[in-house]
Amino acid sequence: MSTVAVPSPPPTASEDAESLRKALQGWRADKAALIGILCRRTAAQRAAIRRAYAFLYREPLLNCFRYKLSRHHLLSVDFWKALILWTMDPAERDANLVHEAVKKKDENNILVLIEVSCTSTPDHLMAVRNIYHKLFSCSIEEDVASSPALQEPLKKMLVSLVSSYRYAGDHVDMDVAKLEAAQLSEAIREKQLHRNEVVRIISTRSKSQLRATFQKYKEDQGTDIAEDINSRCGSQFGRMLKSAVWCLISPEKHFAQVIRYSILGLGTYEDMLTRVIVSRAEIDMKQKGGVQGEVQERHDHRRRRRHLFRVQEHVAGLGRERRLKSVPPPVYAPPSPLSVRKKNVSS
Template identity: 35%
Template sequence: MSTLVVPPVPCTPKDDAMQLHRAFKGFRCDTSSVINILAHRDATQRAYLQHEYTSLYSQDLLKRISSKLSGRLENAILLWMHCPAGRDALILKQTLTVNKNLEAATEVICSRTPSQLQYLRHIYYAKFGVYLEQDIERNTSRDHKKILLAYVSTPRHEGPEVDKEMAENDALVLYKAGERRLGTDEKTFVRIISERSAAQLAAINQFYRSNYGHSLKKAIKKETSGYFGRALFTIVQCADNRAKYFAKVLRRAMKGLGTDDKKLTRVIVTRSEIDLRYIKEEYLKKYKKTLNDAVHSETSGHYRVFLLSLLGPNQ
C-alpha cells in the first residue's frame, strides 16, 4: 500500500507549474515549496505537471529542477519525477551500463512482478533504443547473467494458486541440485526459480523448510555466492515476503558508519506508490523502530524532509 499523501483537492497542473516557477525564480530556490508540491503528487499528476510546465515556460521541468537543486535532494527528486516503469528503466540503464552497480540492478530486476517486468522491457526499449536483455547480456556474466535473462524473459503466473505436489517435488529437486551433492547444479536453480510463480516459490520454500530442516533461502546462501546468489535470494525472499525484503535492504542502507543514500533513496522513491506502508510495518516489527525515525536520524536538511514526506505519517 502506498504512503503517498495527496491533497483531497489538489491544485491543477497549471497552478502547480506556476507555483514551481515562482519557487525557482531569483538567486535562491524556495526548496520547501518545491518539496511541498512534488512530494504530494502521484505519477499521473507529476506527468501532467511536467507537460504543463513545458507548455507555459518552454522549459523542461527536470532540467529546471537540476539547475536549482543539488546533491542528494536533486537526485531524489529527479528520480521521483518519473513514472514507476520509466524510473526502473532509468535505474537499470545507469546501474548496468554507467556506474556498473550490479547489486542495484539485481535488486530492481529480481524484485519486480512479471507484469511490471513486461512493461519495463517495453519502456526500456522505447527510452534507450536497445533491449534490456541486450544490456544484461553485455554487462553481466556467467550464472548471474543466466538468471537475470531468464527472469526478465520467462512468462510467469501471478495468481495465488499453488500446485503443492509440484512444489514438494521442486523442493526435492533443488535439494538434490544443491545440498545433497558435491558442487551445485546452477542450471536447475535457474530453471526452477525463473519459471515458478511467486506463490509457487513461497510453497517450495515452505516444503524445503519442513522436509530438510531449513528454508530454501538458507540453502541458497549456503550453495551459491556473489551476484548469482543475491539474485536467487532476492527472487525467493520477494516471493515469500517482498515488504520484509525491502525492510532489510533499508536497514543495510542505514546500518553502521555512514548511510548508503543511493540505496535509501532508490527504495523509498520506487516503493512509495506501491507498498511502502507494508515495508514500514515490517521494519517496525523486525527492528523495533519506525522507518521514519530511522530515516530522520540518518539524514538531514531538505533531503530528510523530502524522504519523510514520501514515507507519510510516522506510524
C-alpha cells in the same frame, strides 16, 4: 497501496505546474515548495503535471531539475537526484535505474536488476523493458548479456530474470511444487545453485507457485530456503539468489535489509536509500506488513528507535520534509528538529 498523502481537493495539473515554475525561479530554488507539491501527488498526478509544464513552458520539467542539479543551486546533489527519480513515471524510473546499474560491477547495482525484475508485476516489468528500448535503443536483456561488469553464471540468471513474463494468477500446482522443492533442495545441498533447473524455477514460475514451492521446501527440510542458501552457499551467486527469493515472495524483507545496510557503519549509501524510499513510497513503505513494518520487526526496541530515526535522518536528497512524508515518525523524537545531525550515530 499508495502511502502518499494527497490534498483534497488537489490543485489542477496546470496550477501545480505554475507553482513549480515559481519555485524554480532564481538562484536558490524553493525546496519547501517543490517538496510540498511533488511529494504529495500520486504517480498519475505527477505525470499530468509534467505534461502541463511542458505545454505551458515548452520545456520538460525534468530538464529544469537536471539543470539545477548541474549547477547545485545551493541544494544538494542528492536532493535533485531524488526529486528527478520521484517525478519520473515508475516504469521510466526503473528503466533509468537499470541502465545505470548494468554498467557497474558492485553487488549494490546488481541488486537493482534483481529488485526491478523480481518485485515488479509482469505488466510493469514489460513497461520497463519497453521504455528502456525507447530511451536507450537496445533491450535490457541485450545490455545485461553484453555487460563486462557481470560474469557467468550470475549473468545467465539475470538475463532470465529481466526477460521473464510470469503468470500473475493464483493457480498453484502442488505436484510441481513438490518436485521443484526437491530439485532446489538437492541443488542447495550439493552447492550447485547455478543449475539450469534452479534458474528456470526462479525466473519463470509465478509468485504464487514459488510460495507453494518454498513452503513445501520448508516442510520437507525444516528450514527456510533463504536461510539455507545463505548458510550453505556463500558465493556472490548465492547472495544474489537469496535476494531474488526474497524479492519474489517477501520484498519487504529485502528492502528492510537494504535500508539497514545503507545506513549502518560510517557514512550512508545515499543512492541505495533513495532508491528504496522513492520506489516503495507508493507501494508498501508505511502499510502494515510492508517495509517499515519489517524494519520494526527485525530490531529490538532500543535499536529500532535509533534505526527509524536514522532512516528519517538520512533518506537521501529529499530533505527532512520529504522524509517525514514517506517514513513514519520514530518511537522517540530528538530534542529539537533543529538538532538533526548530518552524520550517522552508532548502533
